[in-house]
Amino acid sequence: MTILDDLVAGFRLLRGLPSFVRQPIRLEEARQLVRRRLETREIDFLAFVRRAIYERADSPYQALLRGAGCEYGDLERLVTGEGVEAALETLLRNGVYLTVDEFKGRRPVVRGATTFHVEPTRLWNRPLGGHVESQTGGSRGSHTPVAIELPSIRDWAVNTRFEFAARGDGPWAPARWTVPGGEAVAGILRFYIGSGVPLARWFSPIDPSSPQLHPRYRWSARILRWGSQVGGVPVPWPEHVPLEDPHPIVRWLAEALRAGSTPFLVAYVSSAVRLARTALAAGIDLSGTHVLGTGEPLTASRRDTVRRAGIKIAASYASMEVGPIGSGCLAPMAPDDVHVFHDLQALVQPPGPADADAGPGRPLFVSTLRPSAPLGLLNVSLGDQAVLTRRRCGCLLGEVGWRTHLHGIRSFEKLTAGGMSFLDADIIRVLEDVLPSRFGGTPTDYQLVEDEEEDGGARLRLLVHPAIEPVDPDAVAGVFLEAIGSGSGAERVMGLAWRSAGLLRVERQPPLTTGSGKILHLHVNRRP
Numbered sequence: 001m002t003i004l005d006d007l008v009a010g011f012r013l014l015r016g017l018p019s020f021v022r023q024p025i026r027l028e029e030a031r032q033l034v035r036r037r038l039e040t041r042e043i044d045f046l047a048f049v050r051r052a053i054y055e056r057a058d059s060p061y062q063a064l065l066r067g068a069g070c071e072y073g074d075l076e077r078l079v080t081g082e083g084v085e086a087a088l089e090t091l092l093r094n095g096v097y098l099t100v101d102e103f104k105g106r107r108p109v110v111r112g113a114t115t116f117h118v119e120p121t122r123l124w125n126r127p128l129g130g131h132v133e134s135q136t137g138g139s140r141g142s143h144t145p146v147a148i149e150l151p152s153i154r155d156w157a158v159n160t161r162f163e164f165a166a167r168g169d170g171p172w173a174p175a176r177w178t179v180p181g182g183e184a185v186a187g188i189l190r191f192y193i194g195s196g197v198p199l200a201r202w203f204s205p206i207d208p209s210s211p212q213l214h215p216r217y218r219w220s221a222r223i224l225r226w227g228s229q230v231g232g233v234p235v236p237w238p239e240h241v242p243l244e245d246p247h248p249i250v251r252w253l254a255e256a257l258r259a260g261s262t263p264f265l266v267a268y269v270s271s272a273v274r275l276a277r278t279a280l281a282a283g284i285d286l287s288g289t290h291v292l293g294t295g296e297p298l299t300a301s302r303r304d305t306v307r308r309a310g311i312k313i314a315a316s317y318a319s320m321e322v323g324p325i326g327s328g329c330l331a332p333m334a335p336d337d338v339h340v341f342h343d344l345q346a347l348v349q350p351p352g353p354a355d356a357d358a359g360p361g362r363p364l365f366v367s368t369l370r371p372s373a374p375l376g377l378l379n380v381s382l383g384d385q386a387v388l389t390r391r392r393c394g395c396l397l398g399e400v401g402w403r404t405h406l407h408g409i410r411s412f413e414k415l416t417a418g419g420m421s422f423l424d425a426d427i428i429r430v431l432e433d434v435l436p437s438r439f440g441g442t443p444t445d446y447q448l449v450e451d452e453e454e455d456g457g458a459r460l461r462l463l464v465h466p467a468i469e470p471v472d473p474d475a476v477a478g479v480f481l482e483a484i485g486s487g488s489g490a491e492r493v494m495g496l497a498w499r500s501a502g503l504l505r506v507e508r509q510p511p512l513t514t515g516s517g518k519i520l521h522l523h524v525n526r527r528p
């Protein structure tokens, strides 16, 4: 993404913000909108397929549908006869899907005699020109720019309205502990439009004025502040609260509770664990605080630690490509039980048993239903798997009509450690290429180990095989973080966060093997 793209997106955002922030969504309005979306689901899906695929010569899905012998009329009959999901499952069985590698353009699509590469920009639902530019992670310098329009954020905020309503009446004091950037801007606006309550505080785990941070991050926060100020609902400037010392957030939460507010904090799951540990150590009770845990699996041990501090934590499942996918059930049957927003997307899974090594879930294939979705997806894997169920839980999110649940959501592609997500391919590149070429040894001489601590916290170690010539641990850590954080994108932010949190310790020790004898790039020591 060029500086010019950034500027154009920034200008468009600035121009659109004032009127945007003046129109939060009311509960009754949200109720009507979701009801209508659920009623017109099949019509909306067919409209998307016709407009974004059959009528668009450069759509990569056209070749897949042709290969399956599926004309528009066939699909229409399938959808009206059996429903959206059944139709998508039929397509999936007939080769109409994209794996995550195909979707990101890392591998060619091969179906029978047809071979082609997916150009990510051809999946954009609209021609260029978003209000918020963000990008998905990519390996070897390939990033998928995602242009998010304010109407997309408004569409998502309709669902957020219920995320607040289901948790009570407030009075809410919303806050975030996230780095500035496109994702944060979209999230802040979504939660404001969906609650009508301005963001009270914005904490950033990275110093927003750090010269190491790409100017894009600072500018996104500035534009958000200026535009929202003109609209009369100023978004606060991000305050630096490093991951290793969440005291300022703990103090603010306690004050907000004392003042009679209900804090609603959005943060990475592992950040929430750190926050809870800090509160517990300081003897501060945060009962009444709500946290929406993002970006990482919400496991039982993590949830339990957070709960010990009095915090109610629910999972949020979202992706940069499609926005929010689901939100935590209020009567969960698993720690990360979420209601699927199936008015926004349709999710299907391939038949067959789950891969026991990878966890209880099966791969998820996502299709977008709303015309406002940044990318048009038809059976696309985002690299995640989960257990998909339908049940009546009795919570308000179910009453809205969202009866599909997901739990056991795990990425089978991204590696998540220390609150940050990395692509497997990036970790492999650094462990197998960068470090051996600099310090010697072979690819299996380096390993990243995440140790799950008793209370669900995480500690990272970079193991260096003792057979390698003596090395300076700081130099190895420096090269690792530098290589992971190369470029100006999200990985750089992650590298900085790891460095500032002192999360990475280098140890001379042979890499660990799994029970089945595998040496994984990221070895996770789970507690029994």
Ligand SMILES: [Zn+2]
Pocket: 328, 329, 330, 331, 332, 339, 393, 394, 395, 396, 397, 398
């Ligand atoms: Zn529920």
